[in-house]
Structure formats: structure tokens, C-alpha cells
């Protein structure tokens with residue numbers, strides 16, 4: 631697929647000092663936990679995997695959780711789950727709002743912790759306590775998952791990236807303790823399509839984004855994967871260039887300046903809000919067979 635968006639787009643990057651600090655603190659906390667829950671956005675499992683994670687987590691037992699599965703494309707999520715299975719990676723698709731598969735997390739953790747338990751038993755320790763650290767990009771739903779597991783508002787959540795500012799331990803039960811951490815990105819997106827997908831899914835602070843640019847990229851992705859949903863939502867007869875589509879959405883939605891010209895910034899804001907609030911529909915933006923290795 632030719633990616634027109636890349637030719638004209640601005641470089642996306644967001645790795646402020648507090649994220650570098652959060653990364654250091656995660657490394658320091660690793661020896662206090664038994665397992666790491668790696669939380670990915672089910673719509674973008676490749677782009678939401680921090681490339682530094684393997685180097686950070688090393689040999690700790692891990693469980694991959696594809697969160698927000700209710701707003702991803704079910705068929706695509708299944709492809710991802712099969713992909714992880716084939717790779718021998720323990721992975722579960724979950725939704726921290728509606729609770730889908732949340733009750734399987736402890737059982738999956740126990741599978742990941744089999745060796746740890748065996749070692750403990752040899753030392754005569756019977757405890758099956760689980761201490762888990764939750765790691766993931768900003769806004770992926772780490773704190774929401776903790777609250778769902780704990781069945782109470784144990785930690786702050788919000789619909790923007792950067793809500794959790796510091797680590798905190800949350801006791802879910804006598805057997806399960808979770809360490810919430812601030813979302814962490816990485817210093818440079820090698821592929822700007824990764825930056826685009828992260829921006830669309832709300833993991834990059836909006837203030838640093840060019841919304842028109844991002845919405846043109848979003849149109850390109852949706853046009854390729856879900857053309858009928860795009861036409862249906864904005865009453866478009868044809869899908870032409872990204873710019874023409876944005877202009878037509880502006881006209882059909884009444885995003886116009888005083889002179890009748892399309893108000894592209896207002897339209898881009900509307901489009902991004904629609905995508906993030908799932909008004910176009912449940913969509914996924916990447917498939918495992920696009921990537922050589924993960």
C-alpha cells in the first residue's frame with residue numbers, strides 16, 4: 631500500500647522527561663514483582679508495543695493483554711491472538727470497561743508463573759501470591775484494568791494520555807497485588823506510521839499534534855480498511871483523495887467558515903473525536919502479517 635500521508639506529514643514524537651523517569655522507575659521496581667502484565671491496545675498491538683520492553687522486562691514472566699478489545703475489529707483481534715499463540719507468547723484479549731475476559735487474568739498469570747511456583751515449592755514456600763507490574767503506553771487502560779480487577783476506584787483514570795503520574799501499589803485481594811505505572815513511550819518512532827496510529831488511538835498528547843495532519847492520516851488508514859463505514863458515517867458517495875474526503879466531511883457536517891469555506895481544523899477535531907468515541911465503528915489499524923517480526 632502506498633502511504634501518501636507520510637509524504638506530507640510532520641514528524642510525531644513525544645518522550646518528555648517524566649517518561650524517561652517513569653521508565654527508570656519501572657526497571658527499579660522489577661525485582662519487587664513476580665510477573666509483568668504488558669498491556670497493548672487491541673487496535674494496534676504492534677504500534678503499542680514499546681520496543682524497549684524486551685530489554686526492560688528481560689526474563690520476568692509476562693502476560694500480554696490486548697485491552698480495549700470491544701472497540702477493535704473482532705476478526706483482526708483473533709488474528710493477533712493466533713499470532714501470539716503460534717509464537718508461544720501467552721496472550722489474552724480483554725476489555726477493562728465491559729469486563730470481557732478479565733476473570734481469566736489470574737488463571738493465565740498462574741500459567742505464566744508455573745516455574746516460579748515450582749522454585750518456591752522447592753524452597754518450601756507455599757505462597758501463591760501474585761505481584762504484578764502493569765506496563766503500557768499512555769492511555770492504553772492500565773489504571774482502568776486495575777480498577778476493574780479491584781472492583782473499586784483504586785487509581786485515577788482519564789480519557790487523555792499522562793493521567794497516572796507516579797507508581798502505586800493496589801491490593802486486589804490477599805493473593806493479588808498490582809503496581810500501576812505511568813504510560814511510557816520511547817525516544818523515536820522509527821516508522822512514522824507507528825506515531826500516526828498512536829496519535830489516532832489517543833496515546834500522544836493532542837497539544838503537540840497537528841490535528842489536520844493526523845486526520846488526513848486517519849482517513850488514509852480507514853479508507854483502506856473500512857471504506858464502507860467511512861462512507862456511511864459521513865454520507866460520502868465516493869472516496870477520493872484524503873484532502874477531498876476531509877473537505878466533503880466538513881461540508882456534510884457543516885464545519886464551515888463564515889465565507890462558506892470548509893473549516894478543516896474543526897472538521898479534523900470532529901473526525902478524531904468520532905474515531906476515539908467509536909462513532910464510525912469498531913476498527914483495528916494493523917494486522918500481524920504486515921510485520922516481519924515482533
Ligand SMILES: Nc1nc2c(ncn2[C@@H]2O[C@H](COP(=O)(O)OP(=O)(O)OP(=O)(O)O)[C@@H](O)[C@H]2O)c(=O)[nH]1
Pocket residue numbers: 697698699700701724725726727728766767768769770771772773774775786787788789790791792793794795811812813814
Ligand atoms: N472501550 C474501552 N475503553 C477503555 C478500556 N480501558 C480503558 N479505557 C479508556 O481509556 C482511557 C484511558 O484509561 P486509563 O486507565 O486512564 O489509561 P492508562 O493506561 O492508565 O493511562 P496513563 O495513566 O495516562 O498512562 C479512559 O478513557 C478509559 O475509559 C477498555 O478496555 N475499553
Ligand SMILES: [Mg+2]
Pocket residue numbers: 772773774786787793794811812813
Ligand atoms: Mg493510568
